[in-house]
Amino acid sequence: MSKNLVNLNVNPCKMCMPMGTSNAFYGIQKCMNILHGSQGCSTYIRRHMATHYNEPVDIASSSLTEEGTVYGGEKNLIIGLENLIKLYEPEVIGVSTTCLAETIGEDIEYIINNFYASHPDEKVKIIPVKSAGYGGTQFEGFTRALKAIVSHVDMDATKHDKINIISTMISPADTRYLKDLLDQFELDYILLPDLSENLDGVHQSSYHRLPMHGTPISEIQKMAGARTTIEISDTIKPEESPGVYLDTQYGVPYKRLNLPMGLRDTDALIELLSELSGKPIPEKIAKERGRYLDGMVDSHKYNAQGRIAIFGEPDFVVSAVRLCCENGVMPVIAATGSNCPHLKENIEKEISKLADILFVEDYVILNDVDFETIEEEAIRLGANLMLGNSDGRRIEEKHHIPLIRCAFPIHDRIGGQRVRTLGYEGSQILLDQITNTILKAVEGGFRETLYNTYYNEGPKSKYGLEPEKEANMKVLETPNPKVPPTTMTIEEKTANHPCYSCGASQKNARMHLPIAPKCNIQCNYCVRKFDCPNESRPGVTTEILSPEAAFEKYKLVKEKVPNLTVVGIAGPGDALANFEQTQKALTLIQEYDPNVTFCVSTNGLMLPYHAKDLAKLNVSHVTVTVNAVDPAIGAKIYKHVDFMGNRYHGEAGASILLANQLAGIKLLIDEGIMVKINTVTLMGINDKHIEEVVKTVKDMGCFISNIMPLIPVKGSAFEDLTIATNQEINAIRDKCGIHLKQMYHCKQCRADAIGKLDSDISLEFREKEEQFKETALSAQKGLRFAIVSKGGMLVDQHFGQASELYIYDYLDNEVQFKEKRVIGKYCTGEEDCDEKEDKIGVILRELKDCDGVISMRIGDLPSKRLETKGIKVFSTYDRIEDAVKTAAQDILKSKLPKSQELLNVSGGV
Amino acid sequence: MKNDAAILPERAKSIRFSECSGDGSGIKCESESVSGAVSQRACVYCGARVVLNPITDAFHIVHGPIGCASYTWDIRGSLSSDEEGYRNSYSTDLRETDVIFGGEKKLVAAIDEIMAIHSPKVIFIYATCIVGVIGDDIDAVCRNAEAKYGIRVIAVKSPGFSGTKKTGYKMACNAIMSLVTPDVLPEKTLGVNILGDFNLAGEMWIIKNYLRRIGVEVVANITGDAKVDDLKKAPSAQLNLVQCAGSMTFLAKKMEEVFDIPFIKVSFFGVTDTSDSLLRIAYAVGDKEVIQRAKAFIEEEKNRVIPLLNKYKKNLEGKKAAIYVGGGFKAISLIRQFQEFGMNTVMVGTQTGSKEDYEVIQHLVDENAVILDDANPAELEAFMREMGADILVGGVKERPLAYKLGVAFCDHNHERKHPLAGYEGTLNFASEINLSMNSPVWETISQGGIKYV
Secondary structure, rough: OOOOOOOOOOOOOOOOOOHHHHHHHHOOOOEEEEOOEEEEEEHHHHHHHHHHOOOOOEEEEEEOOOOHHHHHHHHHHHHHHHHHHHHOOOEEEEEOOHHHHHHHOOOOOHHHHHHHHHHHOOEEEEEEEEOHHHHOOHHHHHHHHHHHHHHHOOOOOOOOOEEEEEOOOHHHHHHHHHHHHHHHOOEEEEOOOOOOOOOOOOOOOOOOOOOOOOHHHHHHHHHHOOEEEEEOOOOHHHHHOOHHHHHHHOOOEEEOOOOOOHHHHHHHHHHHHHHOOOOOOOOOHHHHHHHHHHHHHHHHHHOOOOOOEEEEEEEHHHHHHHHHHHHHOOOEEEOOOOOOOHHHHOOOOOOOHHHHHHOOOOOOOOOOOOHHHHHHHHHOOOOOOEEHHHHHHHHHHOOOEEEOOOOOOOOOOHHHHHHHOHHHHHHHHHHHHHHHHHHHHHHHHHHHHHHHHHOOOOOOOOOOHHHHHHHOOOOOOOOOOOOOOOOOOOOHHHHHHHOOHHHHHHHOOEEEOEEEOOOOEEOOOOOOOOOOOOOOOOOOEEOOOHHHEEEEEEEHHHHHHHOOEEEEEEEEEOOOOOOHHHHHHHHHHHOOOOOOOEEEOEEEEEOOHHHHHHHHOEEEEEEEEOOOOOOHHHHHHHEEEEEEEEEEEHHHHHHHHHHHHHHHHHHHHHHOOOOEEEEEEEOOOOOOOOOOHHHHHHOOOOOOOOOEEEEOOOOOOOOOOOOOOOHHHHHHHHHHHOOOEOOOOOOOOOOOOOOOOOEEHHHHHHHHHHHHHHHHHHHHEEEEEEEEOOOOOOOOHHHHHHOEEEEEEOOEEEEEEEEEEEEEHOOOHHHOOHHHHHHHHHHHHHHHOOOOEEEEOOHHHHHHHHHHHEEEEEEEEOOOHHHHHHHHHHHHHHHHHHHOOOOEEEOEE | OOOHHHHOHHHHEEEEOOOOOOOOOOOOOOOOOOOOOOOOOOOOHHHHHHHHOOOOOOOEEEOOOOOHHHOOOOOOOOOOOOOOOHOOEEEEEOHHHHHHHHHHHHHHHHHHHHHHHOOOOEEEEEHHHHHHHHHOOHHHHHHHHHHHHOOOEEEOOOOHHOHHHHHHHHHHHHHHHHHHHHOOOOOOOOOOEEEEEOOOOOHHHHHHHHHHHHHEEEEEEEEEEHHHHOOOHHOOOEEEEEEEEEHHHHHHHHHHHHHOOEEEOOOOOOOHHHHHHHHHHHHHOOHHHHHHHHHHHHHHHHHHHHHHHHHHHHOOOOOOEEEOOOHHHHHHHHHHHHHHHHOEEEEEEEOOHHHHHHHHHHHHHHOOOOOEOOOOHHHHHHHHHHHHOOOEEEEEEEEHHHHHHHOEEEEOOOOOOOOHHHHHHHHHHHHHHHHHHHHHHHHHHHHHHOOOO
16 A cells, blocks of 8 residues: 555556456466456456567456346356357366456356356366455466366376476466476476466467467366475465465475575575486586576676665565575565565565665565555665566656566566566576666766766865855964065165175175075086085085975074075076975065065076066076077087976087077066076187177176186086186176176175175084074974885885985874975986985985984994984884874884883884 | 696796795896786786876877777776767777888878867877887877877877886876977966876866865866866976876876976875875975865864774674785775775785885785785686685776686776775775675575585
8 A cells, every 4th residue: 555645555566366367367278268347357457468478368258237237247257158168169268256246246156057057068167266356466366266277177186296386477488497497307297377378479370369378177187196286486375375275185295485586596496396306407407507606796796786676476576585685686675566464574584684784774675565655665765776567667767767677567668478587597687687777877877977976166165165164164374473575676686685786795695595406407517416515616505405494594594694685596406497496485485584685596498487487486686697699609518408308418408598598588687687697617618709698698688797717626527628717707707898797706606605705604504504403393392204205105115215205294293294305306417326325425414304214124324324313213114194103102202201101102113 | 835736937936925935035026927927917008098098188099900999999987077089999990901011191091080070189199019010100190290280199109019008107198298398388376286097987076176175276187087278287286196106106207307396196095095195285285274174174074984984894804805906006005995994915916016015015914915916817816715815806807707716806997987086985995895795695605505516
């Protein structure tokens, strides 16, 4: 009944009893069925059967009229029988009552006796079935007809070796399978009923309107003498069961089995047949079973996505549920329109076990139910699949839940008579249908589903949240104390710049931040090495600072050197080849002190790309080193130029460099930036060409020219080049001075120079800075770790193979990623860095601000060197975050007084 | 040992089956496959195709005989939010005469045809084995086509014999560099690129949603759900997030060098990796609000997901896992996820893991766990049996083998239809492991047994 309406069945999940009897009688040889009732019953039933089986279905009716209903229908039935015999010449006639006949109290046994009495020569066997439509569904009608047959046929109880097989309604194709199975065991059997041929006939030249196949009466008569009965149905009530009847009446033992669907129920039948026949299970069957097992495994994962609603006759529901459960298809609904109180008991355990594995919280087993309830439950329980007869089509259509059509009836598809569900092969066919229906939904819809679920480029709020939620996420901003900005003109800035203004060089200090390790060209006069603190020339620095560290250093210096007005980035590589760092450092410093004058020096290669950025960063002064304005001369000065991922040599490289320098300078001047041109005097190479250089840049609007002598560097290509004397340099400067203002006071500073031009105090600050870093971190009670990692997720590299260091801070019980420091990149060429000792030196310098180093493994030598510097060494294979936590706890533990030592904190070593 | 029959002598050094096996020099890896050993590895072309194919509005012409195109036609679950053109397969379908007389003309004609019908923004031309041998000058063809049509036509030289799948990744990365390198470097924007997610089952979208939640803009997706115009914006990003380390570190390094974009590695497999990565991104971006948001978001997601995972845990605890995947990074990530589920990894192998990967793996698994490099089916079979694995994580090639052995299976490859990344992906992963490993079919088989045969 409907869940909502106690008194209404909405969309029935069942038909009536005479439907069952008609089906059953179609399995008897040369048998016709007449319904004792009004005309409609037989016509409806014929229509249903004809569309399902795609066969002509002839069912007679006694066609009761008003008169018959009032005065009794005997006359109608007798005339009906006479005509039926005339038209069809049947050997058997099943007389099924209908609601009307039963309600008006027709006694058909009596009428049939009267018929025989008035037709003494008639040999036809007439079998009456009391099948009021309200007495049950087609399921009960079917078995009731079978019981009527066995109880009305004149039985011959002589013992023989055949076995009885009695089934509820199965398809003709499944019936043929059953027969074939019995044949394979060479069993002699009587199958009741056998609708395999009558309802799935072959195409023939002559058509017999009387069903010529099916179980003959002569065989049925022998059922009383069979050695056993197998009743393939575990839900027939005993009082309705033909097997029970044969047992009680004739002592034929019987065994009841589930429909052989799925592995277990098929096994049961096969094993029983093997036992009864005394024959081993044939190889063919064993292979079918093996294939089904294989198929089960193949599809188990797809099947787990199935939430299936199964409905239909009780036998079908029980066995389909068992098939689904053994394959992991979750039955969220198991429903029958029949009244079968045992249904729940039969299947609940099975379903709940699977529900437990798949974390399915709810499912229903419904007895005596209509489609409205099934529909509601299917929606509520999120069924994504239905299995049953075609009456589920309305739900399919409305809610797009695919329906696998099997069982009876199937009206809207062809082939109801050929549906296979029994045996290993039938199970496999059904299972494949289930799996493929799931797959079809996934394959056909996953792109759309995933798109709808996860693609989220639409508006909503900035963070992809609903506005209310967004409001809850507001983060408090802590204001930064800042130096108030004063407006300084470019002229004022220039006046304060020690490199641009001779006067300023006496009183104003500048600071070079060594934050730019990489260079994108190789000049023949340059070798960028580190750690030559006593050497002072461009390209030299003791260490490379991260932008943050550079900012800290700036603050420290500014405190000590109040006349610090200029911050420059002069390498040791090229400021623009390390633009990220340059940008970061300048941004940080500017936020702290907006009045500082920024100055950047570059070779100009990347200038066209960053000129505008520099202007945005308030860089007021840029120095571009231009040694030649003729690619042929440039080719002698530059070993190679790395541009856009390619390395260019000779004139090609020099041309690219020159073109970019000139384009970049133009952009700088357009932005109002003061441009200084540095030129290195290279005797015999560009000394005669420098005037040309100066003229060229003057025309572009450059501010000052700085012509410098070469500082020969050991290991550089020009290490043996003649050096221009002071007089020679000044002569060139004088000549060029006609065109452009000359800088006579250049000191050719280090990349990390600090102070006034004539007094580099950077050494002093280098040590202080170390102290500063220590205090800065420990003041916040934080720890800093360098992690040697290849992948960047795990500690997965040997210390000695480190090319990158991942710096993490442990602060406020939290692991915070700080930055990545690239070690390999500091060396421009292989020749520079092949000494191992050097590399460890480089790494050690990089680790100065760290409390610990975490690597997969570390050699004794570096380990000792680190320990002597107070850096703890940890070896582990952990995730970086976890490793840092463990290491930090280890360090913190060691700092605690002994009594407070934490228990169970394992060290990372 | 028991499995002598399954192990070729040449392969012995690539297998570690107990702490004391081997000569102490670690596992043999990063080497060529042993001929005839039935390696599970693919080819250079495959690597290149995997990386480039998800670019949704690119046209991919496979220059070679038909097989290469046919086998890679729309087999991967990379999703698109717009164009679907990338799901077509274009091939020059070289025949015998082309092989003898050269295929250049056919390729030129093929490009002309594509141009006549479609208006692609970029065409990738994949050179397969045969092209590598017959010597078609595809560079020249591409150059000419670019001059003729004014679009990018990029050669991807990926003959199968020229290395391993990793070589193919490099070729693809070079192609991407060639595509995105501008004439003039753009101004930096406050955003990141995501490298190495191919939007399988919408994973790129999931990650983008996360980043959006914490306030990080994404400039370009490389290459999941990528469009050519978006890719071209990649040089303006401030940071690269590298996910599939195997294929994309090369590109990240190139981009660092040429565009000055630093990169960090991230992983979105498992709750811990996902949370750590989000926080790492936040700190790398360095914006206070982003850090705050990331923390809040991680907290919220953990609270949602962990109870659900614990539910699965009761079904998973104590079971044994076997892993055979492409790269070491994924293998390590999986071992850890299994640890979180209370599962023990008893066998682990990769197609292309490195020495360091194996060293990490060795320390993550039990001393008796089997470790394999470039394994073949015979080895996988022998060790899954010996170790009694309950589930194998691998690609579709390994699936039927697992099933034949009665071992459950999880596809962690490109053909899956549900996301395994991020918090929801972790839930999916737990669910998938559960439903396969605890499927009733195993009980049916073990209780019903293999009968009648």
